[in-house]
Amino acid sequence: MANQAAIELKNITKTFGSVVANKNVNLVANRGEILSILGENGSGKTTLMNMISGIYFPDEGEIFIDGEPAVIASPKDAFDYKIGMIHQHFKLVDVFSATENIILGLEEQGRYNLKAAEGRISAICEQYGFELDPKKKIYTMAVSEKQTVEIIKVLYRGADILILDEPTAVLTPQETQKLFAVLRRMRDDGKCIIIITHKLHEVLSLSDRVAVLRKGEYIGTVETAKTSETELTEMMVGKKISLNIERSEPKDPQVRLEVHHVNCSNREGALVLDDVSFHVNAGEILGIAGIAGSGQRELLEVIAGLQKSDSGAVLYHNPKTGNVDNLQNKTPLQIRELGVRLSFVPEDRLGMGLVGNMDITDNMMLRSYRRGKSAFLERKAPKDLAEKIIEDLEVVTPGTTTPVRRLSGGNVQKVLVGREIAASPTVLMAAYPVRGLDINSSYTIYNLLNEQKEKGVAVVFVGEDLDVLLELCDRILVIGGGKVTGIVDGRTATKEQVGLLMTKTEGGKQE
Amino acid sequence: MSQKIKKHHEPLIHIVKRDDLLGWQAWGIRLAAIAVGVLLIGVISSLLTGENFFKVYDIMFSGVFGRIFEGKTSMLWKYLQDTAILLCLGLAVAPAFKMKFWNCGAEGQALVGGLAAMFCMITFGGKISEFLLVPIVIAASILAGAIWGVIPAIFKAKWNTNETLFTLMMNYMATQLIAYYVYIVGGGSNVITPVSTGALPVIGNLQYLLNVLIVAALTVAMYVFLRYSKQGYEIAVVGESQNTARYIGINVKKVFLRTMMLSGAVCGVAGMLLVAGTDHSINTNTVGGQGFTAIMVAWLGKFNPFVMALMSGLIIFLRTGAAKVADSNFLNSSFADISVGIVILLLVGCEFFVQYSVRLRRAKKEVEA
Structure with a gap:
């Protein structure tokens, strides 16, 4: 059974309007193996998997299942081919129990039999080592349990090709280990497991082979045993591209904003900012790099007074009065009343920045x-x-x-x-200010940020394109899993260096 | 495994989102919807009753406005009064709904406003001078309405309760309070005999003129408040996006409380106008469900008080007119509600054509190779 191609993609292309999400992707996933799909944000991983699971239909190219050409036009077709996808955002009914959610939408012969279904679910749990109470209601469950329900849901439907979209993003390290153990057991059972991720260490510890995507293009597949972190990073981020963004030397840098040991939890109680400390100087651009959802948004919102932090301090050095004020857990209005001229370009432009x-x-x-x-x-x-x-x-x-x-x-x-x-701010924070913008508009924004920097404004720039960060910013703070994994000099740092720091979520070293 | 290749046909009609409809075009569509509705009412009633098509409109018009051409204006005044009360309630709920706070409690807020007025009129009537009593009656009803309105907002701000259910519940409480008060005051008869102490003065001999003037002034004031005041601007921002409101430092909870206080206070005014300005008595049916019709007025008028005035006028016209048609032809009295329903349905439905345009299938495109 092993090493037999379960699914094969040939020249798959998918475009959304003028945006090319996937271009000529070729990919093979075998039975009895775990294949990782690695890539930065926006590299087209999820789009590709959505085409396999019938959510999107490819514009060009062919999909083969067990060597036969297959047409997957809907999620139902995907189920018929025994493909199951576990999405990043769970699709469960909160007030239903695990069993009810699992059998929801199934057209089974005979009577509606919850008992029998529970029995089958318990059998699946036992087979692969899941821990789940089939009677438990979803709303009482922890995130990891909900994920277990999602996985069992596809197994219950007989899936033998499983796609998991960033399954570890919501899990603690211990839960991640448990999940990996389960996935390995499924692999040994002859299932084909595809896991989307951008965490290098997980890729290395879990998968048999790694396929790398970059900006929608397929870069290559390597065997995990024969590769290294450095090679994968280089495949993922690519060679440096010169953008010719001007960058002046910071004049008279003075500390404007200090963040001291800030901790912040989200609604579920998970730590999203873990002991974050850094400072921003007047007259410089501090870039913040990181995989999406590593705590960038929370960090800016804590500074702007939109999100409460658990502990720590946000100190503002007022250039007019010379006072140092603590902004931690103040409302935006209180911050303004302190005379802090803080401007914030949020990620969600029409939902937060504008009406x-x-x-x-x-x-x-x-x-x-x-x-x-x-x-x-x-x-x-x-x-x-x-x-x-x-x-x-x-x-x-x-x-x-x-x-x-x-x-x-x-x-x-x-x-x-x-x-x-x-x-006329003294601190300007911008989250992904050029996302979705064309080249000209992007350069307009870069120039505006540079102008502010030259006026002595402390600029914080959260970006996703490493080439831009490396050319625009004076210093780059890298954040991974809510922790500062490093602060590097924008003039000397390399793309690989930043890329490695981004994917280092555990035991990150300060450099 | 079976091959599943489905052939897709281009559907016969396309629904395309519009993006550049000018204001007057949108209102043209809405006016057309009203015209179609009014036409439908005529057709339906002449089919049902065998009455001449044009005669139906004649009955409606003379039933609403009376013989104004002969100088008899009492029916016109009644029409203006009804419109004013409905509009007043609409003005009250408009800021709340603009803030996306579903105040379904205008009925109750107006009732307790009226109850406060009644209470002052009966309790203090004859004991203190009229010059003092009338302002007390007005202040008491405004205060009572404001309190009734702010309670759901407090619960929403503190514990995030659902304001729709909460305000609806408060309606029942208001009704029961009044039932109890009427029982106490009216004794066994369950009716409060009209009292004239503390009632609003009558200008000339036009019973409803003061009510109409007060609501007209409120309309202008509400327009200015919503369009030109800082608080009105905050209401708009909170209604559009609470995230944006937080981002620029608006205290969303404070805006909730403040606006609901205002909403309830204006409802209190409506209740006061009904009790101290019109009936001089109160019963559980004094507001008569208009607190709910008012929500429709606010939405149909797009929270613009002047448009809302036109909408109130339209609704009252249809309701009164259709009731007259029903009366003179022995139709069920629900005919009035059905008529209003027809027009409102068309008016709401036509928003589809404001948002989207419908195009027929074009010539079949070349199949991509």
């Missing part, structure tokens, strides 16, 4: 409407500002009364960044 249904003028007003004692709004200044930004940043819009949701992504971002800069 999509309001026009440009009213969006300008978000920052400034409180000014003055009058109970009424003053729309003249915001309107002037809107016109100035439209002109200076070349925003393409019919006018200042157009709702911002009608603008294109780049123009939305120009409006947002323009407004944040107009508040």
